[in-house]
Every structure is written in C-alpha cells, then in structure tokens.
Amino acid sequence: MKGYSTFSLIRNALGGHRFWKPVWRTPEPKDSYDVVIIGAGGQGLATAYYLARKYGIKNIAVLEKGFIGGGNTGRNTQVTRSNYFWPQSSAFFDHSLKLYETLSLDLNFNVMLSQRGVLNLVHSHHEFEGLRRWANAIRINGVDTDIVTAAEVKEIVPLINMNSRFPVHGGSIQRRGGISRHDAVVWAYARAADAHGVDIIQQCEVMEFAISNGKVTGVETTLGKISANQVSIAVAGHTGVLAGKAGFRVPITSMGLQAMVSEPIKPCLDTMLTSPVIHMYVSQSDRGEIVLGGGADVYTSYAQRGGIPLLEENVAALLELIPAFSRLRLMRQWSGIVDITPDTTPIMGMTPVQNLYISGGWGTGGYKAIPAGGDTMAYTIANDEPHSLITDFGLDRFERGVLIDEGAASGVSH
Numbered sequence: 001m002k003g004y005s006t007f008s009l010i011r012n013a014l015g016g017h018r019f020w021k022p023v024w025r026t027p028e029p030k031d032s033y034d035v036v037i038i039g040a041g042g043q044g045l046a047t048a049y050y051l052a053r054k055y056g057i058k059n060i061a062v063l064e065k066g067f068i069g070g071g072n073t074g075r076n077t078q079v080t081r082s083n084y085f086w087p088q089s090s091a092f093f094d095h096s097l098k099l100y101e102t103l104s105l106d107l108n109f110n111v112m113l114s115q116r117g118v119l120n121l122v123h124s125h126h127e128f129e130g131l132r133r134w135a136n137a138i139r140i141n142g143v144d145t146d147i148v149t150a151a152e153v154k155e156i157v158p159l160i161n162m163n164s165r166f167p168v169h170g171g172s173i174q175r176r177g178g179i180s181r182h183d184a185v186v187w188a189y190a191r192a193a194d195a196h197g198v199d200i201i202q203q204c205e206v207m208e209f210a211i212s213n214g215k216v217t218g219v220e221t222t223l224g225k226i227s228a229n230q231v232s233i234a235v236a237g238h239t240g241v242l243a244g245k246a247g248f249r250v251p252i253t254s255m256g257l258q259a260m261v262s263e264p265i266k267p268c269l270d271t272m273l274t275s276p277v278i279h280m281y282v283s284q285s286d287r288g289e290i291v292l293g294g295g296a297d298v299y300t301s302y303a304q305r306g307g308i309p310l311l312e313e314n315v316a317a318l319l320e321l322i323p324a325f326s327r328l329r330l331m332r333q334w335s336g337i338v339d340i341t342p343d344t345t346p347i348m349g350m351t352p353v354q355n356l357y358i359s360g361g362w363g364t365g366g367y368k369a370i371p372a373g374g375d376t377m378a379y380t381i382a383n384d385e386p387h388s389l390i391t392d393f394g395l396d397r398f399e400r401g402v403l404i405d406e407g408a409a410s411g412v413s414h
C-alpha cells in the first residue's frame with residue numbers, strides 16, 4: 001500500500017494532483033473465493049481487512065449492491081464510545097475504542113478521531129441515582145466514566161439552557177468517547193483491504209445463497225454465480241432479508257433512523273451531548289456543522305427517507321437545550337435502515353447454515369463497533385468458532401433466553 005505522508009502530499013501537489021493512484025481497484029468478480037463477505041460497509045470491509053492481514057487469507061471478495069460506505073456507515077452521526085452497562089458489551093466496545101485510538105496510524109489514513117467526550121445529561125434526582133449506578137457499573141468494567149455536576153455541565157457546554165422544562169441536574173461523561181469521520185473510516189478499511197488483495201466488487205447485489213447439505217457453497221449475484229468456502233453477511237438494515245434467503249429467521253425489526261445537519265458555524269460545541277429524556281443528541285462536526293439525531297422512526301420500513309415529524313421533534317428537543325441554535329438553517333436530513341434486536345445487542349457469529357456467518361443487529365450503534373466487529377468476525381471466520389469477545393452475542397442467545405439488555409445504553413440512537 002502506498003503510504004500517505006507529508007512528502008507524498010508535497011510531491012503530488014507539485015504534480016497538480018494528477019498522479020495520485022486510485023485508492024482501490026475495480027476488479028471483475030472471480031468464479032470462486034475462499035471467503036465472500038456481503039456488504040461493503042465498515043463491518044464487512046473491516047472483517048475482510050483483518051482476515052487478510054491477521055489470518056493470511058487473500059482470496060476474499062466483498063460484494064456490495066451499491067457503493068462503498070453508501071449504507072449506514074456513510075449515514076451515521078459518528079458517535080464513538082464504550083460506556084456500556086454489561087461486562088460483555090463493555091469489553092467488546094472498549095476493544096473497539098482502543099482500536100480506534102490507533103486506527104489512523106495502523107491504516108495510514110486520518111480517521112479524524114476526536115476524543116472530545118460523550119456527555120449524558122440527567123434531568124431529575126431519581127435519574128441521577130440511576131446514572132450513578134450505570135457509571136459505577138461502567139467503571140467496574142474497567143472503562144472510564146465520570147459523574148459531572150450541573151455546574152460542570154455548564155462549563156463543558158456554555159451554550160446550554162440549564163433551566164428548560166427539564167432542568168439539567170448533572171450527567172456523566174466518557175472523556176475517551178467522541179466522534180470520528182465515518183467516510184474516512186470506511187475508505188481507510190477499503191484501501192487497506194484492497195492493498196491486501198481483497199476484491200471489492202461494487203454494484204453487485206447478492207440475490208440468493210447456494211446451500212447444499214446444510215452448508216453454504218456460494219452466492220447468486222446480479223453479476224452471476226460466485227462460489228465460496230465461507231460467506232459472511234454484513235448488510236445492516238437488510239440482515240433479515242438475507243437471513244430469510246438463507247432459510248433462517250433473525251429477531252430483528254428494521255426501521256429508519258434519521259439525522260440532520262445545520263449550516264457550518266464556528267466551533268461552539270466541544271463535546272458530544274446527549275439527553276435520553278429530551279431525546280436527542282448533538283455534536284459539531286469538524287466542518288462546523290451541527291449534527292443532530294434522536295430516536296428511530298416509530299414504524300418499520302425499508303424506505304431510507306427523512307420526514308417532517310421527526311425533524312420537528314429533533315429540532316424542538318435541540319432548541320429546548322440550546323436555544324441559540326434556533327438561528328441556524330438546516331442543510332440536510334437523511335435516513336438509514338437499522339436492524340434492531342430485542343435487547344439492542346448485535347447478532348454476531350455462527351448461523352444455522354454451516355460456513356455462513358453473520359454480523360448484524362447493529363441497530364443504532366454499529367459504527368463505533370467497526371474495528372472490533374471486523375477483528376472478531378475475522379477470527380470467527382478464520383477459526384470457524386466465535387471470538388471470545390462475541391460468544392455471548394450469538395443468535396442462539398434468543399433460544400437460550402440469555403439476552404444482554406443494552407436498551408438504556410442506546411436510548412438515544414447512538
């Protein structure tokens with residue numbers, strides 16, 4: 001892989017930027033691969049990259065019906081954190097955050113990780129008690145989190161209105177949390193995977209699976225048949241559709257999750273602020289836009305469209321907390337289809353079909369999990385057994401009734 005450096009930047013600037021090499025190839029699909037991964041979002045590409053880099057499997061294809069990062073990985077609000085309640089979630093998401101902390105260096109691509117903190121607000125005495133319990137659990141899990149007083153909240157977010165209908169009582173902050181640049185993350189993994197020989201094939205939709213004697217042997221795509229020893233599904237909001245084609249069911253509800261950005265303004269919000277009660281979260285992007293979102297749509301759908309009711313709800317919530325933003329103009333609003341499990345924990349690992357694996361059910365929070373998701377799925381595929389960090393995330397937990405309820409941790413869609 002050609003390294004990016006100050007020197008290469010200067011050299012290419014002197015050449016009028018005409019000599020940059022394409023960041024990845026556009027290969028024709030081969031008839032057969034060792035591993036086929038469905039979906040070129042962050043999860044699929046990271047899995048391919050770690051499979052090639054750590055396990056030396058080079059004959060890999062990532063099949064994408066649209067374009068690289070055109071799914072939820074390019075639509076999310078970039079929140080990166082690991083302050084989860086249950087030990088399994090904490091361990092997994094903190095592994096991810098640690099990988100994020102060195103990702104720019106590891107992939108030689110600036111993913112613009114900004115550890116500006118993720119600040120959760122509480123608005124009542126009782127809620128504060130619950131938050132303390134949550135914060136204690138997180139700390140016992142070995143993950144950083146601090147309780148902050150109302151005065152400290154005001155210091156971190158000077159623009160905040162402390163005395164709205166829901167007065168701010170305080171909050172908790174994970175200072176290692178923050179945001180990173182989602183396009184950069186997916187492009188970094190695509191570039192690194194390609195450099196390790198992975199074929200990323202865009203405009204190639206998987207329509208059916210070839211399954212013989214309970215074992216997957218390949219896929220039927222819009223570009224023809226491709227055989228494969230192992231296949232992994234990483235299609236976010238379409239997990240239920242693909243699982244159905246492979247003949248098994250997943251307990252997933254698919255619905256739209258919307259977000260929006262304002263026009264860019266000077267830096268004025270130096271944290272990722274979230275309020276489960278007022279029901280919105282907001283941060284300022286490196287371009288200066290105010291990025292905001294709230295809960296998922298309240299109906300199931302595969303339509304990736306924004307809508308006025310949710311826009312009104314999110315904007316009203318934002319202005320409740322930061323009235324000064326009422327002067328801003330919104331620039332864009334969009335939606336992505338998220339697949340939500342009953343316990344809001346992902347489904348990862350093996351499936352009832354031999355040699356077919358799954359990484360789905362990411363709901364509103366799989367962006368922060370891209371490095372760990374890729375790393376652990378690569379192990380799982382290479383060894384045909386779940387990585388120790390994801391043994392409890394398997395599909396079989398719904399049969400055994402051993403759910404990992406992280407509903408509260410993802411109360412406001414991140």
Ligand SMILES: Cc1cc2nc3c(=O)[nH]c(=O)nc-3n(C[C@H](O)[C@H](O)[C@H](O)COP(=O)(O)OP(=O)(O)OC[C@H]3O[C@@H](n4cnc5c(N)ncnc54)[C@H](O)[C@@H]3O)c2cc1C
Pocket residue numbers: 038039040041042043044063064065066067068069070071072073074075076077078079080204205206207234235236237238242257258259293334335336337338359362363364365366367368369413414
């Ligand atoms: C508005 C919004 C805000 C969010 N905010 C956050 C956040 O702040 N923090 C966070 O951690 N998470 C967030 N998320 C969730 C996060 O974006 C996802 O969980 C994550 O991107 C999932 O990654 P993925 O690679 O599994 O899916 P995707 O990036 O969606 O990739 C799946 C790919 O599969 C392709 N595909 C589907 N079907 C087929 C097929 N049959 N054949 C071939 N290809 C197919 C799709 O085109 C898509 O490109 C948010 C999501 C949304 C929509």
